[in-house]
Amino acid sequence: MTAAWQVVYSDVSSSTIAYLFAGAKMNLSPMQAGDHIDIRLRKRVVSGGDWVTHDQIGYDDAQPANHPSIAISAIPDVYGVEISMRQTAGVLVNIECEFYAAKILGLA
Secondary structure, three states: OOOOOEEEEEEOOOOOOOEEEEEEEEEOOOOOOOOEEEEEEEEEOOOOOOEEEEEEEEEEOOOOOOOOEEEEOOEEEOOOEEEEEEEEEOOOOOOEEEEEEEOOOOOO
């Protein structure tokens, strides 16, 4: 993790056919007291356009032992999805992530 935004997932489509970004799981269990991590999801809404923030949320301190992971739900998309993270407080940690994308086979 870094103090600047770091892209952890990016899918830029050259197609104009809608697909489903099927989501993500992120394990925040390495977080400790005093840590702050931001997670941002951005999309492109036109071909070749700028990234637009779709959602952003911050997490503080150690996460609950019985639920240390978060999930990003499915998002319909055409032109691209990007997930970025940054850590602005605490000792820098590594966050394990898993991403799921469902595409239209042969077309995307």
